[in-house]
Amino acid sequence: MQYFRRLSIIRSSFRFLSLSSSSIVNVHASTTHEELYEINKLMNNYNNSHVPIRTVALFEWMSNIINLKPDFICYTQIIRACGEINNLKLCQKIHEFIDKDQTLQSKEYYQLQIKLIYMYAKIKHIELAEEIFQQIKNRSFDINLYGTMFKGYNMNGQPEKTIRLFENEILNKKTIQLDAISATCVLSACSSSHRLDIGHNIYNEVVRLKLLEPPNIRLATAIIDMYCNCGSIDRARKLFDQLLPIADHITYSILMKAYLSINQPVQVLSLFHQLQSSSSSISPDAVLYLHVINACQQLGLPHQAENIHRAIPSFIIEKNLSVQTALINMHSHCLQVNEAYRLFSLLKQKDNHTLANLIHGFAINGQGQRALKLFEDIKLELKLNEQTYKMILYACKFTDGLVDEARKIYKIIPEKYKTPDIASIMVSILARHSLFDEVQSFIHQYKSKSTDVSSLWSALFMVCYHSGNVQYAKSIYDQIKDDPFLLLLFSDMTNSLLSNEIFNYFQQQLPGKCRTEIKNNNTMNYTVYEFHDNDLSNFPLLNSELNIIIDELKSVNINWQLTKNDLKQLFCGHISVRLAIVQNFVLNPSSTVIQLTKTKPLCSTCHEGIKHLTLIKQCDIILKDDIRIHHFHNGKCSCHDKF
Template sequence: MGKYCLRPLTRRHFSTNPSSGSELTAEFTNLCSKGHLKQAFDRFSSHIWSEPSLFSHLLQSCISENSLSLGKQLHSLIITSGCSSDKFISNHLLNLYSKCGQLDTAITLFGVMPRKNIMSCNILINGYFRSGDWVTARKMFDEMPERNVATWNAMVAGLIQFEFNEEGLGLFSRMNELGFLPDEFALGSVLRGCAGLRALVAGRQVHGYVRKCGFEFNLVVVSSLAHMYMKCGSLGEGERLIRAMPSQNVVAWNTLIAGRAQNGYPEEVLDQYNMMKMAGFRPDKITFVSVISSCSELATLGQGQQIHAEVIKAGASLIVSVISSLISMYSRCGCLEYSLKVFLECENGDVVCWSSMIAAYGFHGRGVEAIDLFNQMEQEKLEANDVTFLSLLYACSHCGLKEKGIKFFDLMVEKYGVKPRLEHYTCMVDLLGRYGSVEEAEALIRSMPVKADVITWKTLLSACKIHKKTEMARRISEEVFRLDPRDPVPYVLLSNIHASDKRWDDVSDVRKAMRDRKLKKEPGISWLEVKNQIHQFCMGDKSHPKSVEIASYLRELTSEMKKRGYVPDIDSVLHDMDVEDKEYSLVHHSEKLAIAFALLYTPVGTPIRVIKNLRVCSDCHVAIKYISEISNREIIVRDSSRFHHFKNGRCSCGDYW
């Protein structure tokens, strides 16, 4: 029957009570607002009959308490009392069923209501959006003969919620033309729409409108404005708005933290997080998602674990979005076993959690496990989405599972009805290219229903480098230069392809073109965390306080490696120089410096986790296998593409990367 059971109304209740009045009404509404429904009903049942409109307070309290069973009892009593034809009470009933997830009941009730008004339609529109049926919500809106400001607010907010940002902004413009004044939540939605489109000009126009409407000091609107500016890349403008607020709350702090995260300042995110706590504000799930994501970017396992402990202490460890962030964080820090532990401890994981775990397996080159998890997901009757399939395709790409990848791409379209985005096609190009089917990959690009971007063409160009397709690389590089002549990556790739063929004149031409355009190659950087401190290394770097000890140890290590059969891959040095200089260059690659430092200054037997901004070269890949065997240490390297787990002279990638 539910949490409460109300006594049915009897005839003795159906009489007026001379003592009823404003004081009794106030006491009744006070009890309802505090959730004391049974007490309110028992004490004022006769008063309810003399003022049937008080049913609305009980129904509103049922919504606040999410008590559907009690609401149904009230519905029966409303019918018994003859109040079901009251438009005001009927709308509260409609709202109850809509907000408690009983949309079908709400639709049925709407159909039999003798007296409907705009509010009735607004409640149902919100119900449709809440259930995910934006199509019917829009149809109902279009068919309404009359609308009020709440109708427009609901429709604008609903469309933007489903990322129909352009359509939502168009409706907002029409709403303004018709003279309807939006509320703070509609303005917040419009600004989120501008942020989603990265439409800074439109956002500035809305900012002007905010000032005109007098909302420039409203916390909700100002936070949305700041978020819009930050999402559009204007971090300074967003922060100025937050700092100028007369008072700040958790939403304001979350906006600051998310802004830093979105604009690529993960270290500053952690600083802001600490400042937020020092200011006396408690982090919520939104805070934790941003901060955990920043730990993922930095691969700071120690700080990530501390924040995980704070998540548990704050009671946020069961929130799905936080769980998903933790799965990704541990994965990107090289701790796949921790990712799996978090995933297995989640009892009510949704498609986001499952997709995060599939992505984690793929990032670590565990394609078979990723596929097995997808099969389990299907058995659990969870509906895979576009992100799930993107993670699956990535996993197949990095394990050489060409046929499996093609099968999943077809399954995505034919069984699940997911329309492939450009990212899915790019992943397929990567899958085919890595496998060696570069001509097939090019044919796919030229037949795609969506226009290829720079990333898609660079993916194919990278495959040309792996498989030494020089002439094809020349042709593909022209496509990239045409789309983005300021991107140095295709020049570097083409130069490396020519260098591997010893075509030094062509290398010189490409490098001259880079100099003429004032383009510079991104330097290789590796870093690792030791005792919550980040140590960073560049090739040939002598700036580190321990550089002398590192260089000395590397000489000893290289000598031992050579005794065991290591031969420096001087062909991977893509410069025209002497053999001795090439060997020196190889020894001082950034990842080797980082690993040597870790071997010297971390406890014996503990895993070493190194992050590199570029792809690991073939010589370093071979060398690290030897180092893992010599040192009897597990060495985990995250490069720009994936994770490599080196142990006992072997790598988890099976030399396929």
């Protein structure tokens, strides 16, 4: 009866106990083993319930009030609590308490030192963790010790120290073998530091030690993440396919994110369709849907966007503002600005990020008037930021006749937001309206505020390039001669020689891509096709059809003939967009609308050719490049040849 009464006192005393409590419980100094077990159990419950302050209070009470000596389990619980509370003095007090306890067995003391390392690392005092590590590392060749130190370095943003420790103590000495936990920690460091060499070495060790047998999803995910972040996504995908039966949300998310980072949205959609298959037990969550939405935005193809939007459960959309914002952005880039505006109108709380996305959608679709109306309607509701001002100026830039509106907007932009980026847009707007004297005056005035005006000269030159104003381009040559890209364009427009150094530099750049969606025969489904600028030899049939189109365009003095050392091909990528157009005519000769998305800007030669193709083929062509959307119809373009 006495035993149960005292247990009741222990429990009731700590229901509201805090560290500063001075309550004294009327129990004897001695206690039984069962009571210590009960206290340890209570500490564990507090830690699991995320109230570590009660664990600390209980430890203080049992040590100072009832003079109950802690055991090994009790120490592990108090160390765990201290790591959560983030109080250095408290942590050092517990550390000192443990060091003075002569009753601990050597093995118990060693294990507690490892836990102290983790505790100090967690409260961001990695230097104290290192001191303990150096004191005990030679006592035992224990991978748990190294794994804890690896984790500590990673938690403190020092992945390079994790790699250095691994190289010096494990890789070179070969006295300790990795386990799954330590391998995961070093792989994480390799991922953060982009150390493919060390990461691949660890993968080989994982295979040799059979650490993936049976399958270990956490370790496998760390390997996939390392390969993705180190630019070896093919290796990541190979491992992913091998582990497909146990792949989880995190694994899918890492791979999708990696594909997005290298502009491979088709692969993201492929993974998503794999998830939707009957063999998959994973239901996509908001994070996975965000990746898929972003993939559709990169694609810029409307039917893919519609299908994905329909696939997302309404409860995920309603509860997740990030998903709502991403959908607005996606539809804005996929020719569906009306749907984007509808979603924006439904938002309960609008912010600058979402507003800027929608205005940008209006801008790239050439709907500047709608962007201005939205801007005027909402500017009093929000405290606008730099991105919103930038997007509304973009809308004025991509829509003819809005130069006066642009001037008024620029005047009301706070000075702190008048960055070189925003000023360069204003230069573009003025130059596109041939207001070159005003441009010179604008740049001269901006120089008094900022020494960085290179982007302003670049914007001015780009307008000269696209409008074919060779004379003015030559007059500002000295302002742009240090930019390799602008020198390439200057050589193209003036038919001047380009240095071999710059030519070789651009030849080594990644080839451009063009994607198109084509309706399957007798179905409502569309297939996405992707072409690269180095694909011409891979499609002999399309190449033959392309030659026919080239001959047709010759009749209107447009030269689509591919030539060696074509400068335009270096920066805009003729081949991919032309192959995509031909693919549409081959698979669907009666096409009335062709949808295209390319990753590089459109050049004047392709632009003129596409305009005339809409006349020859009686087919509209809608093309989204990396700047804006062009609607080609009946020999004209929505950009009015100002792109």
